[in-house]
Amino acid sequence: MPKNEHSYKKALLSGLQEDRESGMKELHAQYKQKARRITAAVGTTQFTILLLFLALWEAAGRQKWIDPLLFSYPTKIVNQLWNSMADGSIWPHIGMTVSETIIGFILGTLVGTGLAALLWWFPFLSRVLDPYLVVLNSMPKVALGPLFIVSLGPGFNSIVAVTLSITVIITTINIYNRFIEIEAGYIKVVRLFGASRAQLFRLVILPASFPVIISALKVNVGLAWIGVIVGEFLVAKLGLGYLMIYGFQVFNFTLVLSTLIVIAVVATIMYQLVAILERKLTSGWRER
Amino acid sequence: MAGEDNRLELKDVSHVYVNEKGASLAVEKLNLTVRRGEFVSLVGPSGCGKTTILSMLAGLMPPTGGQVLLAGAPVLGPSRLVGYMLQQDFLFPWRTIRDNAAIGLEINGGKNAAALKEVDRLLTELGLPGSGSKYPHELSGGMRQRVALARMLATNPEVMLLDEPFSALDLHIKLQLEDLVDETLKRLGKTAVLVTHDLAEAAAMSDRVIVLAANPGRIVKELVIPDEIRKATPMEARKLPGFQDVFDQLWAELNRAEGGGGHA
Numbered sequence: 001m002p003k004n005e006h007s008y009k010k011a012l013l014s015g016l017q018e019d020r021e022s023g024m025k026e027l028h029a030q031y032k033q034k035a036r037r038i039t040a041a042v043g044t045t046q047f048t049i050l051l052l053f054l055a056l057w058e059a060a061g062r063q064k065w066i067d068p069l070l071f072s073y074p075t076k077i078v079n080q081l082w083n084s085m086a087d088g089s090i091w092p093h094i095g096m097t098v099s100e101t102i103i104g105f106i107l108g109t110l111v112g113t114g115l116a117a118l119l120w121w122f123p124f125l126s127r128v129l130d131p132y133l134v135v136l137n138s139m140p141k142v143a144l145g146p147l148f149i150v151s152l153g154p155g156f157n158s159i160v161a162v163t164l165s166i167t168v169i170i171t172t173i174n175i176y177n178r179f180i181e182i183e184a185g186y187i188k189v190v191r192l193f194g195a196s197r198a199q200l201f202r203l204v205i206l207p208a209s210f211p212v213i214i215s216a217l218k219v220n221v222g223l224a225w226i227g228v229i230v231g232e233f234l235v236a237k238l239g240l241g242y243l244m245i246y247g248f249q250v251f252n253f254t255l256v257l258s259t260l261i262v263i264a265v266v267a268t269i270m271y272q273l274v275a276i277l278e279r280k281l282t283s284g285w286r287e288r
Numbered sequence: 289m290a291g292e293d294n295r296l297e298l299k300d301v302s303h304v305y306v307n308e309k310g311a312s313l314a315v316e317k318l319n320l321t322v323r324r325g326e327f328v329s330l331v332g333p334s335g336c337g338k339t340t341i342l343s344m345l346a347g348l349m350p351p352t353g354g355q356v357l358l359a360g361a362p363v364l365g366p367s368r369l370v371g372y373m374l375q376q377d378f379l380f381p382w383r384t385i386r387d388n389a390a391i392g393l394e395i396n397g398g399k400n401a402a403a404l405k406e407v408d409r410l411l412t413e414l415g416l417p418g419s420g421s422k423y424p425h426e427l428s429g430g431m432r433q434r435v436a437l438a439r440m441l442a443t444n445p446e447v448m449l450l451d452e453p454f455s456a457l458d459l460h461i462k463l464q465l466e467d468l469v470d471e472t473l474k475r476l477g478k479t480a481v482l483v484t485h486d487l488a489e490a491a492a493m494s495d496r497v498i499v500l501a502a503n504p505g506r507i508v509k510e511l512v513i514p515d516e517i518r519k520a521t522p523m524e525a526r527k528l529p530g531f532q533d534v535f536d537q538l539w540a541e542l543n544r545a546e547g548g549g550g551h552a
């Protein structure tokens with residue numbers, strides 16, 4: 001190592017172009033090597049923590065340091081997962097929850113964007129609705145759940161309604177705020193060409209807000225999961241939320257925890273897919 | 289008919305801005321005529337109503353009093369006859385250069401293959417060959433302002449309103465663009481009204497310079513530029529012997545307009 005240091009210092013001091021270049025290359029290589037070492041160390045530590053946690057949990061469950069009936073342990077959970085996948089019983093639940101979530105976040109984003117467009121088109125309406133939106137937004141919307149069940153009946157519709165109640169208001173507010181903060185100069189450009197209000201919306205307002213709409217879509221994935229799981233807690237006969245509640249009721253905590261893991265995995269996959277979609281869609285759209 | 293040759297006319301035009309804070313008189317009793325093919329500059333202290341005048345000429349807002357005429361007819365809203373260039377380019381970052389330049393055509397329903405070819409030709413003419421499919425962020429400030437010029441020219445307006453289109457640029461690029469705009473407008477026989485803070489720019493580019501005073505905005509002096517300076521390109525004009533004299537006159541008028549305060 002000291003010999004190394006000596007060599008590139010000498011190279012930089014020699015003043016020759018080639019020496020300087022090779023000296024700088026060496027520095028870069030050292031820098032990259034160090035960064036790689038740190039990345040590897042982080043990965044190893046992360047993996048070790050997970051492994052230790054699982055091992056400790058397994059031991060605690062088997063040795064009855066914790067009540068295995070309540071907290072289960074990893075191998076039992078893996079077994080449960082494996083069986084439910086092998087006999088196919090888990091798939092309808094996953095399918096149901098995933099479709100409710102997808103419908104929820106797509107519909108939530110679309111309806112929110114539509115409402116924002118309406119508010120933009122009718123400024124009077126936006127003044128009128130402003131206080132209502134503020135109140136609705138600060139309210140814990142899942143509390144509306146029972147209302148939806150009563151009016152839409154227990155099942156798919158009221159679950160999607162719970163999801164929409166969570167996503168729509170905040171989406172509307174965020175996208176509307178983007179609509180009205182678009183720089184006046186851009187609007188002037190198209191107005192000077194005699195653009196109608198519809199053309200202004202289509203050519204300027206909507207495309208300028210595209211990144212905000214896409215990021216709302218991403219946020220809504222998370223919110224939709226909350227809505228769907230809570231909705232399923234309340235009414236469902238099918239779905240991962242239902243499976244968890246059922247596990248509670250029959251005191252099968254292995255089922256509860258294994259379902260939780262499925263939810264975590266599926267939600268992460270969905271979020272990553274939407275993040276990829278976001279990158280694809282916004283790659284043509286460039287910031288100044 | 290005498291009116292035929294008058295492209296733009298302001299007749300006793302006043303404008304009052306009204307908002308919560310109150311009403312303020314931006315310009316009062318303006319009378320101005322711009323003939324076909326003429327290049328007129330407006331200079332004056334900040335807040336004397338230059339942008340207000342251009343906005344009324346462009347049909348963005350009606351005058352509170354008086355009449356604004358375009359080719360003899362009252363201006364009721366934005367017109368295809370009028371093009372406008374802003375201080376900043378305001379190119380849409382999500383549109384390619386070609387699509388940015390063609391946005392006026394798209395709005396007017398004139399965007400077709402032939403028109404797009406014409407846009408490409410225009411871009412080449414303005415020194416941007418082959419950049420039609422690039423995005424605005426890939427271009428320098430001067431190149432982007434050229435695209436804004438192409439965007440204005442693409443709809444083939446007769447009258448150009450230029451609101452300090454060069455003021456955000458480096459001197460070197462500014463001089464280049466002045467020549468380009470001057471040459472392009474002269475060749476196409478366009479009528480132009482230029483707002484600028486730069487007296488040398490006004491003197492070098494215009495046929496006539498209008499000096500305005502503020503509070504309320506009004507015309508205090510009209511200076512006709514001598515023929516030889518007028519005929520030269522802006523860059524050459526600056527080197528002519530008579531140029532300094534014109535500049536000095538403008539300078540004196542502007543100082544008087546700024547120092548004078550209310551009505552003399």
Ligand SMILES: Nc1ncnc2c1ncn2[C@@H]1O[C@H](COP(=O)(O)OP(=O)(O)OP(=O)(O)O)[C@@H](O)[C@H]1O
Nearest residue numbers: 305306307312314333334335336337338339340341
């Ligand atoms: N939207 C507005 N509401 C109220 N007052 C305004 C508005 N726009 C301009 N004014 C006022 O009208 C007067 C003229 O403004 P204007 O923008 O036309 O001036 P200007 O000559 O273009 O100034 P500058 O050289 O700084 O661009 C100013 O006193 C300004 O404060």
Ligand SMILES: [Mg+2]
Nearest residue numbers: 338339340451
């Ligand atoms: Mg101005």
